[in-house]
Amino acid sequence: MNNSKDSIKDSVKNIVFQPRVLVVDDEVRIQEVCHRLLTEEGCDVEVAENGIKGLKMIEEKHFDIILLDLMMPGMSGLDVLTDVKSRHPDTVVIVITGYATLEHSIETMKKGAFDFLSKPFSPQQLRVVISKAIEFIHTLQDIATEKSRMRVMINTLNNGVLTTDNQKRIALANPAFLKMIGCRKKSVIGHTVSEFIKDPRLLDMIDQAIEQPEDIFAEITDEITMPTSTKKDDMIIGVRCIPFRDRLKRNLGSITVFNDITALKKIDQLKSDFVSMVAHEIKSPLNSILMQLNIVLDGLAGELTDKQKEILQKSSNRVKSLTALSTELLDISKIESGLINQEREELDLIELIKDQVVLYRDQANSKSIHLIIKKTRKEIRMMGNRTNIEEVISNLISNAIRYSPDGGKITVLADEKSDCAKIMVSDTGFGIPQKELEHIFDKFFRVKNEKTRHINGTGLGLAIVKNVVEAHHGTIEVESEVDKGTCFSIYFPKSKYKI
Ligand code: ADP
Numbered sequence: 099m100n101n102s103k104d105s106i107k108d109s110v111k112n113i114v115f116q117p118r119v120l121v122v123d124d125e126v127r128i129q130e131v132c133h134r135l136l137t138e139e140g141c142d143v144e145v146a147e148n149g150i151k152g153l154k155m156i157e158e159k160h161f162d163i164i165l166l167d168l169m170m171p172g173m174s175g176l177d178v179l180t181d182v183k184s185r186h187p188d189t190v191v192i193v194i195t196g197y198a199t200l201e202h203s204i205e206t207m208k209k210g211a212f213d214f215l216s217k218p219f220s221p222q223q224l225r226v227v228i229s230k231a232i233e234f235i236h237t238l239q240d241i242a243t244e245k246s247r248m249r250v251m252i253n254t255l256n257n258g259v260l261t262t263d264n265q266k267r268i269a270l271a272n273p274a275f276l277k278m279i280g281c282r283k284k285s286v287i288g289h290t291v292s293e294f295i296k297d298p299r300l301l302d303m304i305d306q307a308i309e310q311p312e313d314i315f316a317e318i319t320d321e322i323t324m325p326t327s328t329k330k331d332d333m334i335i336g337v338r339c340i341p342f343r344d345r346l347k348r349n350l351g352s353i354t355v356f357n358d359i360t361a362l363k364k365i366d367q368l369k370s371d372f373v374s375m376v377a378h379e380i381k382s383p384l385n386s387i388l389m390q391l392n393i394v395l396d397g398l399a400g401e402l403t404d405k406q407k408e409i410l411q412k413s414s415n416r417v418k419s420l421t422a423l424s425t426e427l428l429d430i431s432k433i434e435s436g437l438i439n440q441e442r443e444e445l446d447l448i449e450l451i452k453d454q455v456v457l458y459r460d461q462a463n464s465k466s467i468h469l470i471i472k473k474t475r476k477e478i479r480m481m482g483n484r485t486n487i488e489e490v491i492s493n494l495i496s497n498a499i500r501y502s503p504d505g506g507k508i509t510v511l512a513d514e515k516s517d518c519a520k521i522m523v524s525d526t527g528f529g530i531p532q533k534e535l536e537h538i539f540d541k542f543f544r545v546k547n548e549k550t551r552h553i554n555g556t557g558l559g560l561a562i563v564k565n566v567v568e569a570h571h572g573t574i575e576v577e578s579e580v581d582k583g584t585c586f587s588i589y590f591p592k593s594k595y596k597i
Contacts (some may be wrong), residue, residue, distance in 0.1 A: 117232055118160065120143045122152035123167035123194060133167055135221050136228060142250070149173030153181055154436070161189060163231050165215070168195045168206070169471060176209065183210035186263050188238065190231045194219075203345045237315075258335075258356030261342075264349050266291050276322060276357055276502070278335065297322055300354075303339040306353040317354040334360045345577035366434070374431035377424040384421045388414060400469065418497050419554050433565040445487060447512035447519060449476040455492045455510055458499060465504045469495070478588055480519050486566040493559040494586050496522035502527030518590050524585035530578040538576065539564040 119141045121132040129145040136143045142448045144161075146152035150173050163181060168175035173345035179191055196217045203214060213227050227251045252259050258275030262268055271286050271294075281294055288363070295301055303318045310316065317340050324333045336357040341349045365588060391414045392398055395407065402410070455471055491510075498508045513520045527560065528549045537543045542557040544550070567574045567588050578584040 104192075114282075116140060117162045117235065118141045118142045119144070119163045119165065119228070120155060120161040121153060121165045122149060122170070123165070123174075124148055124170045125167070125439055128167070128194065129222070132224065135224060138227070139225065141228070144221075149175065149178040152178055156182060156189070158185065160186070163228065163405055164189060164191045166193055166211075168193055168202075175181075175582070176206065179206065179209050179211060184371045190235060192227055192231060193242045217579040235462060258354075258355045258358075260291070260356070261351060262291055262304060262354075263351040266304060266308065266352075267353060268294070275356055278333065278358065280326065290534060299323070300337060303337060304352045304354060307354075308341045309351055310349065312343070312347040314340070315343075322389050331360070340424070367511050368429040371436045373427050377427035378381050381421065381424045381428070384417055384424065387428055390423065391417065409422060419556075423556045426556050426562060429562050430565065433569065442483055444541060445480055445482050446483055447480060447487075448475065449477070450487060451482075451491055451510050451512050451521065454488065454495055456494070458495045461496075461498050464506065465499065465502070465506075467499055467502055467505065468507040469499075470507070470509055473510050474511055474513040478512050478514045482570050482590075483566075486569070490563045490566050490588065491521065492524070493563050494521075498523055498525035498527060498584070500555070501525070501550060503549075519591045519592065520590075521588040522585065526583040529580040529582055529584055530576070530577075531580055535576060535578060539574070 100483065117140075119132075121129055121143065121581075123129055123132075124147050126147075131148070132208070133143045134147055141163075144155065146155055148170055152164070152166070153173075155161075156463075166178055167177050175193065175195075179193065182189055182214055185569055187210075189211065190212045192213050192215060192216045193211045194217060195202065202437055206214070213233055214217060215223060215227055237538075252270070252272045255272060258269065258278045259270065259272045261270035268286050268289055268291060271281075271370060276286070292301060294454050299320060299322055303320060306318050306375075317338055319336070320339050322335050322337055324335055326333050327360065336359045337354060338357075339352055339354040341352055344350055391410055394402070395410050395414065397595050453472060458469060495508065495510060502525050504509065508525045510524050513521075515523075523570060530545055533545075534545045538545070539560050540557075540559045543561075544555055544557040563586075564574055567590075570590055572588055572590040575589075577586045577587075
């Protein structure tokens, strides 16, 4: 008994407000017992002696729980129940009945009763049933609070949010999303997405999310361009789409988040344009300085002392590094502004690696590095941009030579598998510390330690490599161990490179 007494008190305590209970019963004894007991338990209790009066009180103020007698003179308890449930669905109705048969129970349950109390009932039975009702209200409140919090959050987000069910009908669309698509309609809920979204890529992303098999949970991301009615320029939107599932991992629908990245893209474009302009502008004066230095170095402007020669040689080397930097800056800004890949032709990867190895043979020999091509196939065909793929191979071989001590070994190979073409360049050089590996494809990133400090570089080579590989729909991987060596592997998917 104590247990149940405690539990009803706890339920009342947990609930933020005092539960309001209305007892609708013509029996004065029942009214009194319920009133006294529930008041003691912390509820705010009122009574009505018949259905009509009860309904009037319910209209005037909200009750959380109604204890309702079924057998009353005048309006029947069942009619009161029907009325309350149709107008106040959140109100919990507990039916008090003198004849709790099964059919009767089913009928009242169908009409929305929460539970029963059969007359005569003990205080203990009343406490148990009220306690259950309070728990239920508590859960409903939690759900309602959570829903309202989510709604406010989603509605105030700057990002657009669109949720669909698995039939691609809109279940939620926040104001930011409606603004992005220029939709002024108040209610889009229940309409199919294709009525409002015309971009085939976006519709395809939602399809993919909804059809995602249960063992995969992948975010589908893309950038799309949306025309705007008000602004002159199109909007660039970063889109992320994922499925949402029930406990049995069945797809219930999709959630898509839209992020307006137009401003970021513009800044990025400005930055690339600026870098490319600067690089271009300094390249020609640098070339002219280099030519003049060479004239002097060759003795065409008079005899030079050894010291003068040494100083001029150093200057010439610095100018060459600057020229290399501006070339790489130009390359990367071209890549970033999407100017690569436009001319594609049929390439043979075996031939390309052979050509590049020939070009680097002398440099490798000067460090007694054994540069070899591992034999795989006679030819490997793919569609690609010749200059860019040559640059990728050249950068990897050049790095392997530069970041290896004298006497190392470099292996280059191209191979083909059922689903991809592969290029691999591995060396037995200085290696890259694990914590630095994730950064080596970042622009301007260079590993700095005692062994590499004196090696000149720009930190742009691998950024260019990665960009080119991705523009060819490929992926690049790196494995490395300090003082053991480094291995770069590139994979081009067959579906994309096939001619
Ligand atoms: P750069 O060589 O001009 O510095 P990269 O972008 O080509 O720029 O390379 C970035 C950094 O990654 C290099 O500075 C170097 O520290 C490291 N790295 C690249 N390739 C290798 C390699 N084969 N072995 C060891 N370290 C390497």
